[in-house]
Amino acid sequence: MELRNVFKVGAFGLLLAAAGGCYEYPLPPAATMGDTYTQRKQDGADRLLDDITDLTLADAQRIAIRNNPTYIAAYHAVNAARMRYLQAWGAYSPTVSASFSLGDKQTWTRNTVNTTGTPNYTEGISTSTAINVNWLVFDGLAREFSVLIYRHNFDYQKMLEEDEARTMMRAVAYAYNTVLLAIENKRIAEEDRDFQKSSLRDTQLKYQAGAVPLSDVLNFEIQMxxxxxxxxxxxxxxxxAIYALAVLMGYPEGTFPKELKFPSDFKTNFSDLPSVDVYLDTALANRPDLKGYREQLEVAKYQMYQTWSAYSPTVNAYFNFGYSTSLNRRSGWQSEPPAKSGEPYNNPAKRTYSESPSIGYGLTADWTIFNGLIRENKIREYKANLAVAEFSVAAKWLEVVSEVRTAYANYVQSVKQTRIFEKTRDLSAQQRDLVDEGYKAGNTELTRLNEAQRDLVEAETNLASSYINIQNAKAQLDAAVAANSAAYYGDPENTAPGELKNTPVSADSPETQPVPAPADESFIPPANPAGTTMDSGLKAPASQSQIPPANRSTTVVVDEPAAPAKAPAIPADPTKAPEK
Known part of the structure; x- marks a missing residue:
């Protein structure tokens, strides 16, 4: 009965050990585990868009942050780093091990001559049970530094996850904006085709009446x-574009339903941005890749400290408990005759048994006094690695500053270009209409009409690209400063980037006010105005409240763009004609 209870306890212990080693997680989409597309298994990933009719950028980013396999892999890499960190703490625990052995040895004796008192057959059965406890008492703080190293490696992996989210959100925005640009380009091409078709129809009637040559008819056919x-x-x-966006969103179909619509509200006015210094301070405080480099610097620092532990002795404590048994059986004795007649034969016992418990404990110390300058050179090696890490942080710091300034300048120049393109588009449309009227009246050459239509198409294309460039510049600036975390993008309540406030000021200094836009609509900002800023909708960290007044710069508001004369809605389905 007692033996049965022992087995029950042992089985329960094994079950707990197995459960402790489990790592449960949602599996990737079933389709990705197969080797066929047409016969793939479908699951929840194939129903991501079932309840969505209008796909906004916020929707696309939220779906991507929850389903993109690359980001999910980064999340599991963080868990793996956390487990390595917890393993490092195990070095403070004693190591307890148990051992058991069972042996059976059989011996036969044959062809013996002139021997007595020797058995022909011997069997020995022995067991040995031992429990060993070892505990590292001191190792020159190597364990402490190892824990710190794994802790910063864990933090580094978390920064990699955040940086994966940052770059992925930018990639989703770029892919989404490419879809919008393709829809705009389709609208422009359809309007150009409709114009050429209308002109061709009118010219064919004129040709039949003998008013124009055949070359005019052929010209419009070529243009169409x-x-x-x-x-x-x-x-x-x-x-x-939708293929790329579907992949980023983790959608196994690889494309979107035809009825899915995309909003056309990206042609908006653009307000002011805070000073570029605010964006620089925000990026240097928030960028996860820069934080990751700083974590690697901490790792290199503690790795260098750990090398000094080699000069310290290592002290271990141990405790051993053992219990052994021995059973011997003998048979087939060659008997030795008794010394006196009538006495029994003098043969040893046929069976012997013994038990031997043992206990041992103590301390051991190991101290390397000289090993050919290996320790000294290893310290120099890790000091060099520390220098590499320090300069890597410096290089990443400069890279972040460059990216922020580039993104900021990109947004500013994109808005400037857009306002020029809006005016150029309106002028080109007016010019094309006048030239078209002149051609119909017979006062303008056909080549001039071709040029005017070509100028209008180019102006429309440039304006559409500039609108998308602004949206891309916003995404670039959002990513450059890392204003929002992965949790922000995954929250359904957040449908737009957070707002980055102007630089705070001290209580004894007046707040910097934006400069009003000039009333003259013909005003175009200079090429490189000092402190010119735009609004990208970002959220400043709490540390921005400590920016001294000397770092503030005036915010400039660029004039609001005039509404386009014609802004047809973007068709939800590129196979359909745009709304007039």
Missing amino acids: NSAETNLISADYQYET
């Missing part, structure tokens, strides 16, 4: 074919 080619290119651009 060119517009059709641009339309095909726009369709291809749309398809490749």
Whole structure:
């Protein structure tokens, strides 16, 4: 009965050990585990868009942060680093081990001559049970430094996860904006085709009446074919854009349903940005990749400290308990005759048994006095690694500053260009209409009409690209300063980036006020105005409240763009004509 209880306890202990080693997680989409697309298994990943009719950028980013396999892999890498950190703490615990052995030895004796008192057969059965306890008492603080190293490696892995989210959100925004640009380019190509088709129809009537030569008819046919080619290119651009966006969102279908719509509200006015210094301070405080380099610097520092432990003695304590048994059986004795007649034969016992418990404990110390300058050179090696880490942080710091300034300048110049392109588009539309009227009246050459239409298409294309450039610049600036974490993008309540406030000021200093935009709509800001800023909707960290007044710069507001004369809505489906 007691033996049965022992087995029950042992089985329960093994069950707990097995459960402690389990790591449960949602599996990747079932389709990705197979080797076929048409016969793939479908699961929840294939129903990501079931309840969505209008896909906004916030929706795309939220789905990506929850389903992108690359980001999920980064999340599990953080868990793996955490387990390595917890393993490092195990070095403070004593190591307890148990051993057991069972042996059976059988011996036969044959062809003996002139021997007595020797058995022909001997069997020995022995067991040995031992429990050993070892405990590292002191190792020159090597364990302490090892724990710190794994702790900062854990923090480094968390920064890699955050940086993966930062770059992925930027990639999703770029892919999403490419879809919008493709839809705009399709609209432009359709309008160009419709104009050429209308002109062709009118010119054919004139040709039949003998008012224009055949070359005019052929010209409009060629121009209409060119517009059709641009339309095909726009369709291809749309398809490749949604393929890229679907992959980033972790959508196994690899494309979107035809009925899925994209909003057309990206043609918005653009307000002011805080000073670039605010963005620089925010980025240097928030960027996860820069924080990751700083964590690696801490790792290199503690690795260098750990090398000094080699000069210290290592002290261990131990405790041993053993219990052994021995059973011997003998048979087939060659008997030795008794010394006196009538006495029994003098043979040893046929069976012997013994038990031997033992206990041992003590301390051991090991101290390396000289090993050929290996320790000294290893210290120099890790000091060099520390210098590498320090300069890597410096290089990343400069890279972050460059990225922020580039993104900031990109946003500013994109807004400036957009305002010029808006005016150019309106002027080109007016010019094209005047030239078209002149051609219909017979007062303008056909080549001039071709030039005017080509200028209008180019102006429309440039304006559409500039609108998207602004959205890309916003995404670039958001990523450059790392204003929002992965948790922010995953929250359904957050549908737009947070707002980055102007630089705070001290109580004894007046707050910097934005400069009003000039009333003259023909005003175009200079190429490089000092302190010119735009609004990207970012959230400043709490540390910004400590920025001294000397770091503040005036915020400039660029004039609001005039509403376009014609801004057709972006069609939800590129196969359909745009709304008029």
